[in-house]
Amino acid sequence: MCGIAGIYHERADRAVDPSLLERMNDAIAHRGPDGDGIHRAEGIGLAHRRLAIIDRAGGHQPLFNEDGSVCVTYNGEIYNFQELFEELRGRGHVFRTHCDTEAIVHAWEEWGEDCVTRFRGMFVFAIWDSRQQTLFLGRDRLGIKPLHYSILPDGTVVFGSELKSVLAHPEVDRSLDLQATEDYFALGYVPDPKTIYRHVHKLAPAHTLCIRRGRPHPAPRCYWDVRFAETSTLSEADAAVELVERLREAVRIRLVSEVPLGAFLSGGVDSSAVVALMSQESGRVMDTCSIAFDDPAYDESGYARQVATLYNTRHASETVSADEVDLVDRLAGMFDEPFADSSAMPTFRVSELARRRVTVALSGDGGDELFAGYRRYRWHGYEEQARRLVPAPLRQPLFGLLGRTYPKLDWAPKMLRAKSTFQAVARDTVEGYFHGVSVIPDELRRSLYSDRMRRDLGGYGAIEVFRAHQGNAPADDPVALAQYIDLKTWLPGDILTKVDRTSMAVALEVRVPILDHHFVEWAATLPRTFRLRGAAGKAILKKAFEPLLPNDILYRPKKGFSVPLASWFRGQLAERVRDTVCGSVMADSGLFDRATLKRLVEDHQSGRSDHAAVLWSLMMFDSFLRQDGQARGTGLGYAA
Template identity: 60%
Template sequence: MCGISGIFDTRGTGTIPRDLISRINNVQSHRGPDENEVHLEPGLALGHRRLSVIDLATGTQPLFNEDGTVGIVFNGEIYNYLELMQELNDLGYRFRTRSDTEVIVHAWQAWGEACVHRLRGMFAFALWDRKHQTLFLARDRMGVKPMHYAWLPDGSFIFGSELKVLTAHPGFVRDIDPLAVEGYFSFGYVPDPRCIYQNAHKLPAAHTLTLRRGDAGRPAPRPYWDVRFTNDNPIKLQDAQAELRERVRESVRLRMIADVPLGAFLSGGVDSSAVVATMAGLSSTPVHTCSIGFDDPRFDESSFAQQVADHYRTDHRLDIVSSDDFDLIDTLAWLYDEPFADSSAIPTYRVCQMARKHVTVALSGDGGDESMGGYRRYRMHLGEEAVRGRLPLALRRGMFGPLGRWYPKADWAPRSLRAKTTFQALAMDSVQAYCHSMSQLRGDERRALFSPAFQRSLGGYGALEVFRLHAEQAQTEDPLALIQYLDYKTWLVGDINTKVDRASMAHSLEVREPLMDHLLVEWLATLPSDFKIRAGQGKVIFKQAYEPLLPRDVLYRPKMGFSVPLAAWLRGPLKDRVRLALLGERMRDCGYFNPVTLRRLVDEHNSGLRDHATALWMLLMFEAFLRLNEGAAPHG
């Protein structure tokens, strides 16, 4: 696992200073502490920070072919690299290393841009072909590994694993994108392909970008893969369970290849437990497992993790995190480079910190909920869809719209009485309703939060457009498949993968996700949706498939999640910090927010009248971003 960076002069072959590429490359030194290399030639600079995992002796980057005409900087792992190496050997290509990096170089020589179709893994890379004066960027299908890029005013193109690589360049203009701010306060992250800055972009998952020196204009990223939900596989459920176990076994086996210590996260949930059980069946020695527990029993799952660890006799490590572990706010703001409000980034950071003391590579269970229908919101959405399917939209708007407006927001009430969001969703179409349920702050809440001037700067844009654009590409009428597809394109990439990548790379830890293997994802998309959700139960096929391997109370207990006691923090030890940050000059002077709303949110939460923990945490993380990026300015 590594950090990559580069500068490409698209119009000429001027000299790029060595100290410039070294400086922007070194801001991500945490991603690769083992080696620091740069390559310079007229009009091009490539930088690489290496965390050595495979081919420790000869895998140095930037890596070039034999005659030095094709080179690469690469972040990730190609799990089928040994097969590709043999295929390329048969085609006459010769290898000087045993690294997956050199496989990509020769794959480009053999197949050109189509090489990405051959790669099975997580990756973000930039490849330079000197003969054709071409720079080729690619990102893996599920968006596990990040890639940021920007065009500078002088026509130069820069890229890097993290946004801080771009902002470290003196030519980068840090104008904040108001549409990204709208996206953040809807979803809690800035959805791809936007960045918080107007001039920066994320290369979308499963996309490539090809630049040729001398070409006019700025080329757009191009997709090379997408998941298609057919839901038409005729396989029987019992046979599908057996095949699922075999496919997961193969995916885990490929991800256990490493030349450094390897282990797994074990949360006590279904997904990580299944991964550990599979690893144990593939390993002749005890699997290293790592868990985080909480001193607050409402958030602690460590006893379930211990059950699995005991069952498979893993070499298990447990750290207990204090319920007052909130001192990472500024650390997280620096790591994520742009506002990021998933508070589970705190325990994720801690489990990565602990794991790195014992292993260099850790397998996780991320991606299972999205592929196999594990979220409670999926079941709720399907219930709402049943109502939406019986009543026309116009009637639903007239019936449920007023109820959604008038029904109180009963945060204090039992869940069964919190009907406001459901009424609002029933007055919407399917895509709008799912966007509504995924929004941390709903449309009316954002309108109250934003100042009139900031709302005008949005020009009528709303975060719903993100979901609308993806829904147009989904090519499915199945209600569950549609929202799974939307999660693949938004939540999984923008929140889950971003969270894990930055938290793990902060500690130079490589995390691999076997449940995000694209061949597994493609196969799961062929299964009928009632294999995933049936009779109000999520992940039916997965849980039944692993009944022989895992304790029943691990499989069928209520999902807890990786949560922290936000509401208590914000009323207690963080109370003064929240008031100072949100009601201070920085938030007032930036011009984004209505100061009356900010004060109301703080006062109502502190008094206990309402629970505004979500909004306050988002605002607190946004203020931390502004404070660490004082040079950033509103666009326009």
């Protein structure tokens, strides 16, 4: 695992500033403490930070082909590199290392832009082909690894693994993207391909960008997609057997490493399944790590210990408490833009814990999205049934009225908290799902913004992010539609971003076998009833692992990797929340309505409402504003 950066100039005779390229590379030194490398040539500069995992002696980057005409800087793992070596050798290519990086160089020579379709793994890379005067950027199918870029007015392209690397270039415009800000307060993250900055972008998952000198810069090109289509003819019993074997193979190819390797173990179904297969395939004692919470309502560490005992792993655990909120500023520095998933705190802590023992860790991420494990999929299915029973001309005014008038009973049992359900049913399918996953509902977001912010948004709403994916999503199955949207937004924007930044902050590589694209493609063909049955998600996954895991691991109620913010913000952290949300940075930004900020704090701390997620989003945005202002040497430009 590594970090990459680079600068491309339209004019070949314009030299890349070596000190600037080094600063961009140094900004991501945490991603690769084992070495660095720089290549500069005709208007191009490529940089690399290395975390040595495979071919530690020979895998230095940037890496070249035989005659030095093609160069690559790369972050990730190509798990089928040995098969590619054999195929490419048969076509006359000569290899000098045993590192997967070299497969990328020769695959580009052989297949050009289509080389990405040959790679199985997680990756971002930049290729410079001096003969073709071409810069080629590529990102893996699911978006496990990140790449950010900015195209300057003169055609210069600046790119890097993290925003901080791109922002090290003094000509990159740091103007705030107000639409991305609206997306953040709706979703809790800035979805691809946006960043919080108007002129900096993420290369979206399964996309490439090919820039040829002397030609207009094209838009990024999509090279892969997943289709949720119930085409499998397997019986449930046969599908369960095949699921285990396919996931076993995905785990097996991710055990190749020249450094210590372990796993995250939360005690949930996904991570437990991965640990079970790792233990069987590795033939040795594995290291596992988990996080505990001092609030028993959130603590699953006992289940993690149960699985660790069953598979005789060397297990370590640490406890997260309210003191962890001191990580706010540090987290803001990891993500470089607002990021409101509070589980980043325990994810960072478990990464720290794992890094003291191993250099590579496998995780169970992706199981909820692929096998409909989130409760929101079940509720979305119920809501869609209600939509189909009541004609839209009657449904919208009826449920809209109920949604407006029914009280918001955050303190009540879930069955009595119907306000959000009424509001969702009044909407169409995509709007209903968007409403269900929004961190801050539409009405509250509108009241949160200042008059100027609302005016400058010009009617834009974050629902447009989901609408953009709607055309490619399954049209006849609301649950599959929700899963597809999550695979395009929530998974890369939140889950994988969280894991990448928190793990790479401590130079830990995390591999994600459930998101092997072969496994994803196969799982997407299974019938919906194999994924979601009644009130139970992950039906086929749980059935498949009954021989390997106890029932109280597989069939207990899902808690999720969440943090007890609501109680913290009314207790130990009450003063800090009030001082931050109602403080000068937020007030002076010009983005927010001060009376609404004050009301949110008061309503939460009085117990009238649960605004924990909203307040955390505001606290993380405050931290972003402060760090961005420090980097500029001035306040936020929007408020000026």
